[in-house]
Amino acid sequence: MADPSGPAVQERGRPAPAPGGRAVAATAGALFVTMMGTTLPTPLYGLYAERLGLTDLTVTVLFAAYGLGVVSCLTLFGRLSDVLGRRPVLLAALGLSLLSTVLFLLPPALPVLLLARVVSGLSAGLASGVGTAAIVDLAAPGSRATAGALALAANTGGLALGTLFAGITADLVATPLRTPYAVHAALVAVAVPALVALTPAGSTVPSMRGPGRPGRVRVRGAFLHAAVAGGTAFAVTGVLTAVSAIFLARSLRLPSHSLAGAVPGLVFATMALGQVVSRRMRPAVAMRAGCTGLVLAAAVLAVALVTATFPPLVLSAATLGCSGGLCLSAGLAMTVQQVAPDHRGAVSSAYFAVLYAMLAVPATGVGVLADRIGLRPAGLTFAAAAGLLATAAIVARPAGSRPSI
Template sequence: MMGTTLPTPLYGLYREQIGFSELIVTVVFAVYAVGVIAALLIAGGFSDVLGRRPVLLAALGLAALSAVCFLSEGGLPLLYTGRVLSGFSAGLLSGTGTAAVLELAPPDRRGRAGLAATAANMGGLGLGPLLSGFLAEYAPWPLKLPFVAHLALLAIATVVVCLLPETVRRSVPRPSLRPQGMTVPPEVRGVFAPCALAAFAGFSMLGLFTAVAPAFLTETLGVHNLAVTGAVAFCVFCASTAGQLLMGPVGARRSLPWGCAVLVAGLLLIAASLLLESFPVLLAGAVTGGVGQGMAFRAGLTEVSTAAPPAHQGATISAFFVVAYVGISLPVVGVGAMTVALGLRGAGLVFTGCAVLLVTAVGIHVRRNLSPATVRR
């Protein structure tokens, strides 16, 4: 997952080297999300048939190909290709990796396993910009060394995956592999809808920070240190992991509306930072919004994975991530398009205003519709 956010602090360097607008930055970012969604829709249930380990190895191979594309520095076409491959990798890994971790855990530790899976997701996303920002600022070859380090980590991960036991028993005859689209079993739908809406809202805020916040830091706040840019993105994802930890004592049902409420507070702080041009307020908004997103995300994933029948667990979790990644892509492209007419700050204010309305509506919906009868504890 680190590889998916490695380019975040580097977009300014790519803009200087290749020459493109903020809109293109968001399109390059969104192409990754399109790759994620395509992989989830086409191959979301493949690991239920082939087994977890082969799909995990395929995901690692695609991540390596993505790193090679960025190492070549061949202009926009290879940037697009690298991001699409990174999206394919993340799409295969998100559902399959989560299902594998849950299945490898003893029954009495499934809650902790769910935290490990979501924390690995968010932790990897946060470590990507932190690593690349630090290497780009303080080490040579700023557009190459981060991806060399990523390839080394992928090699280690490949060895680890090869040593893991397979958790899926292959049936004979084996079912045919075919795209399953959004597979949500009927018994899961009452839980799935509100949980997926909360994930959509939270991931839209994450998209803002991974695609647009670096340009805002540089152009509006005058922060040109790439390590600082990467650290800000890291704080969002660290806060998300902290929010996931909070879900334990709060409980899954209450974490969904409470997470939305905290996320609204974070978005309001982000809007205030745009108006005041204040770095401390932006950082406070990042941390607050991240905590809210983490609470809602882990609660939603826990409930969906618990409600899913074993034969469709991988496909159901993949469908959950599809909704989340629609949230991380479409709103961000909208912000990029608005920068042409409104400028970066104006577009950011419009985005945060719309996001506040969306998250508030989702929180109210979750509060009213996720009754005890629909929540499996």
């Protein structure tokens, strides 16, 4: 990736030669740090609820505010990095991530928490789309599959470390609502100069459709199939994330913040294993295998809720992570890695918009429904819905072989 006006661009629609591993590392690091910041509050919601007297429904609203920020950003600004370049947009994502962290460092109050979650969602929305596109851009043409795996690893690895780190910290330090955010702010302070120093100023070829207002992306065929499969993985993750912390504390009498962070952390961490396995499989095969695993994960989660036991919850998280990794990696191979550089940011953003929308809906729905019928019936309802969606993704066949925008 190079400045569009510079000599490194050889022809429109083709990426400049990859500038090297340091640029890839700096870009992946920026994506990792941004995504880490988005899951820091996950195991801390119980502490916020105790301090501010929040209900389960209010905590659900906080999650919904985050999802609204993510999906709105991805939908409205999906093409922004195709017009302005990757690095400026990724720097903006880091800036929003830092702003969110600063808001969390303020004395806790519900309006501040809501604003912090919206800003955090905006940072995740920018970073998910542009970070993936930038890493694929930087890779040599023959290494796009590896670059896609690295982008997913940076994304899910950041999500995993954020929730795990915050949970462990909450059990060890006297200031659990400040220390995780202070550490994250320091990481952002390192990521910004590294990105500026190690990546080229311009990071994409100007769109052949010309500069202008970022537009919406229309998807169908292979893209739709990939997005639904990957979104199903996020949907099951949303259900598990919504129920795990409260389920551990109330049903299993395990109020540990470390456990509350470890369960969703296990999901995101084991996604890396699924990504490694998927590289040895054709995308269509990996996607069917992943969706089959998602049905199993939803079923095992239902067993955990019905029996109120811990081992099925852990097994569900690990199965979900591995299966989700298969679906996500196959989805990237069928979408972002197949399009020209001047559309890559838009397609990447559209892909992640579907994923995060399908993460937010069940996670929010469980909280709303639990307020009426109880946590376990609500969790079972959405686990069943996610299992049916995964089954539909297994049966479905893409209508086309390439993404369409």
